[in-house]
Amino acid sequence: MLEIPASGPYHLTNVRLHASLTPGLAAAFDADGFALADIAVADGKISSIVAHRQSNSPAAAADLGGRVVMPCFVDCHTHIDKGHIWPRKPNPNGTFMGALNATGADRAARWSADDVARRMDFSLRSAYAHGTRAMRTHLDSVAPQEEISWPVFETIRETWRGRIELQAACLLGIEGVRDRKWFERLAKRVAAANGVLGVVTYMLPDLEELLDQVFAQAIKHGLDLDFHADETDDISAISLKKIAEAALWNGFEGNILVGHCCSLARQPDLDVLDALDKVAKARLAVVSLPMCNLYLQDRRGDKTTPRWRGVTLLHEMKARGIPVAVASDNTRDPFYAYGDLDMLEVYRMATRILHFDHPVGDWPQAVTSTPAQVMRLDGFGTLAAGGAADFVVFKGRSWTELLSRPESDRIVVRDGRAIERQLPDYAELDDLMVG
Ligand SMILES: Nc1ccnc(=O)[nH]1
Numbered sequence: 001m002l003e004i005p006a007s008g009p010y011h012l013t014n015v016r017l018h019a020s021l022t023p024g025l026a027a028a029f030d031a032d033g034f035a036l037a038d039i040a041v042a043d044g045k046i047s048s049i050v051a052h053r054q055s056n057s058p059a060a061a062a063d064l065g066g067r068v069v070m071p072c073f074v075d076c077h078t079h080i081d082k083g084h085i086w087p088r089k090p091n092p093n094g095t096f097m098g099a100l101n102a103t104g105a106d107r108a109a110r111w112s113a114d115d116v117a118r119r120m121d122f123s124l125r126s127a128y129a130h131g132t133r134a135m136r137t138h139l140d141s142v143a144p145q146e147e148i149s150w151p152v153f154e155t156i157r158e159t160w161r162g163r164i165e166l167q168a169a170c171l172l173g174i175e176g177v178r179d180r181k182w183f184e185r186l187a188k189r190v191a192a193a194n195g196v197l198g199v200v201t202y203m204l205p206d207l208e209e210l211l212d213q214v215f216a217q218a219i220k221h222g223l224d225l226d227f228h229a230d231e232t233d234d235i236s237a238i239s240l241k242k243i244a245e246a247a248l249w250n251g252f253e254g255n256i257l258v259g260h261c262c263s264l265a266r267q268p269d270l271d272v273l274d275a276l277d278k279v280a281k282a283r284l285a286v287v288s289l290p291m292c293n294l295y296l297q298d299r300r301g302d303k304t305t306p307r308w309r310g311v312t313l314l315h316e317m318k319a320r321g322i323p324v325a326v327a328s329d330n331t332r333d334p335f336y337a338y339g340d341l342d343m344l345e346v347y348r349m350a351t352r353i354l355h356f357d358h359p360v361g362d363w364p365q366a367v368t369s370t371p372a373q374v375m376r377l378d379g380f381g382t383l384a385a386g387g388a389a390d391f392v393v394f395k396g397r398s399w400t401e402l403l404s405r406p407e408s409d410r411i412v413v414r415d416g417r418a419i420e421r422q423l424p425d426y427a428e429l430d431d432l433m434v435g
Pocket residue numbers: 079082228231292329330335
């Protein structure tokens with residue numbers, strides 16, 4: 001069995017690395033983007049990565065036999081304030097409206113600071129064990145929840161610093177911006193927590209004015225933006241384009257991440273081209289949530305069969321240079337009954353749902369370096385000499401091996417050492433699920 005040395009510097013030899021994740025590596029990459037390499041680790045950092053040479057590996061090196069090694073994951077769109085409430089608040093019919101109503105009722109009745117903190121910690125332990133290094137969560141910020149969840153988040157972010165870098169974005173329907181005084185207070189609260197300003201956009205008559213308010217607050221406080229947009233099959237939902245237009249006419253210079261954008265995949269080609277031109281020009285980044293949207297979209301709650309996948313047009317976006325990511329989204333809550341914040345599962349499912357293959361190209365960046373850039377996390381999501389020795393050692397030696405099994409026996413290395421990767425037991429949350 002492979003053991004990562006528990007002390008001192010060490011070498012890993014015969015490691016399979018992907019071209020898209022190892023920018024500095026000069027090696028003969030194969031058609032799948034892989035090359036064999038040798039990695040040296042010292043003092044929690046990668047001291048060197050070189051192309052594998054049979055002849056001059058140090059005698060004491062651990063031979064990985066061609067296993068794939070990837071940098072730790074970056075999960076840029078989650079909802080760990082909602083996570084794991086399913087047992088006490090299931091979605092009665094699996095639809096989006098069912099999810100909104102169930103979550104709203106559970107939030108009002110149950111989301112005390114202790115409840116939110118314990119479920120968040122559970123989620124973070126799972127993500128950490130699976131190999132996630134950084135995460136952005138949305139925090140439901142409909143009054144009075146913002147006063148409960150943001151202080152909990154700030155405490156947990158400190159507790160987890162160094163294991164998972166945490167960011168938070170506020171989440172509310174954009175109609176909430178109509179209460180200007182309250183929204184200005186919320187923006188100030190978000191700024192005080194060094195957070196990200198977020199809203200859910202849909203086609204309201206005053207959408208443009210409301211977007212201007214959101215941009216004005218982001219500019220005033222120097223905040224990045226994070227939207228939930230067009231999470232629907234309704235082709236008249238074009239708020240992604242409206243966000244791009246608002247970014248352009250407000251001259252916004254911060255980072256903007258837009259999630260979901262499901263309706264775009266249903267729109268006529270000319271409308272799509274127009275929207276994507278604007279998205280590229282406004283330098284928006286887009287995250288698709290393939291597991292949650294496969295579950296939630298095209299479900300009518302009437303025992304009919306879904307006919308489309310719910311994901312947005314990531315290939316067309318990437319071809320235009322728009323930064324694109326995939327992420328976990330919800331876990332075991334009314335929006336998605338499953339999930340464990342395992343970014344390998346997200347990547348595996350995305351490969352099937354979104355065709356991240358044949359060729360794989362640089363799609364692995366969608367769960368690593370691209371979300372890291374959107375989140376302004378320098379050096380995260382790549383493997384490079386001088387960078388942190390934060391990586392995941394898989395059993396698989398190829399894409400077909402890596403993406404066929406759950407890889408429950410992966411080794412997660414943080415600061416050069418293999419971590420204990422025990423997943424939390426669901427029973428820990430049982431007392432929160434009664435009543
Ligand atoms: N997909 C989602 C939309 C809104 N809120 C959520 O938690 N999830």
